[in-house]
Amino acid sequence: MRNICVKVSYDGAGFNGFQSQPYGRTVQDEIEKAIKLLTGETIIIIGSGRTDAGVHAQGQVFNFYTESTIPTERWAIALNTRLPKDIVIIEAIDVPEHFHARRSAKRKTYRYTIDTGKFPDVFGRQYRFHHPAPLNVEAMREGLMHLIGEHDFTSFTSIHSTKPHHVRTVYEADFVKEGPIVHMYITGNGFLYNMVRVIMGTLLWVGEGKLVPDDVKRILEGRNRSLAGPTAMAHGLMLLNVEYSGQTSL
Template sequence: MRNLCATVSYEGTEFNGFQSQPYGRTVQQEIEKAIQVLTGEDILILGSGRTDAGVHAQGQVFNFLTESTIPAERWAIALNTRLPKDIVILEVHEVSLSFHSRRSAKRKTYRYTIDMGKFPNVFERRYAFHHPMRLQVEAMQEGLKHLIGEHDFTSFTSIHSTKPHHIRIVYDAYFEKQGSMLHMYITGNGFLYNMVRVIMGTLLQVGQGKRQPADMKRILEGRSRALAGPTAMSHGLMLMNVEYPAEA
């Protein structure tokens, strides 16, 4: 038995998320079907985490156990010829049997993109939330700084979260402008259900002058979802990469 680790990118528009669901198309189901066609094995892949419907990924990671003797370096090409066009396997390598894509992960980075142009960029419409009104970006950056560190992020997760606790560490978070696009990058040891989208929805209110940057600290300490802003649209969110220890 071998344990293979793969990095995959996907355009999430037509997916009902990464994780298998009773209804709707998912990334996991498409990959598992491709593996079944390739090797004849009914395999369950283990993702580093789930992404919601409409969310994209440049560097999602998953692992799976296989009895196939296909060399690791050939898996990406073999799977890509059997996958739909909105999923691309970027790399596959063999790892120890103890490796688990979610439990072994140390850091994840997400990016949320806002299109601040007067009119939406037609070529980026699937990857950026269009907000043509002026935003106070410096205030948003100041508010974002309050979230760096180890905190209870109950206020910034869905009320439907099933996690036993909501304590997470945010290592870095910042905004970066690129033309009319405003990107928020956030890196942490893990993220809760809708966490990045709720943070972004609340920061948009800061940018609009509806909240003050210091409100982010107050909301965080309040530990109530009712204190935060709306959940930002899913299509602006991208899982950029997942990091592991060097020995993984």
């Protein structure tokens, strides 16, 4: 039995999230169907984490166990010919039997993108949240700094979160401007349900002047979802990268 680790990108617009659901099209279901077409095996893949409906991924990671003898370097090409156009396998490697895409992950990086132009870019609109009103990006950056470190992020996760605790560590976070485009990059050891989108929604209030940067600290310490801002639109969010230690490098 082999354990294969795979890096995959997908356009989330047409999916009801990554993880298999009772209803709606999911990335996991499409990949598992492609594996069955290729090998004849009924396999459940293990993702590094779920992404919400409409959220995109440039570097999602999953692993699966197979008895197939297909050479490792052929998996990406073989699966891509059996997958829909909005899912692309980037790379596949052999990993030790104990490797688990979620439990073995050390760092994840997300990017949230805002278009502050007067009019939306027709070609980039499904990957950017259009916000034509002025934003104070420096104030947003100052507010974001309060979230770096190990904290209880209860205020910044959905009330429907099923996790036993909400303590997570944010290692790095910043805003980068490229003309009218504003990116928020955030890297942590893991993220809660809707966490990045709630952070972004709250920081948009800071950028609009509805909150001051120090309010982010107050909201964080309050540990109550009702204190934070709205959940930002899903289509502006992208899972960029998942990092692992040791020999597992994708």
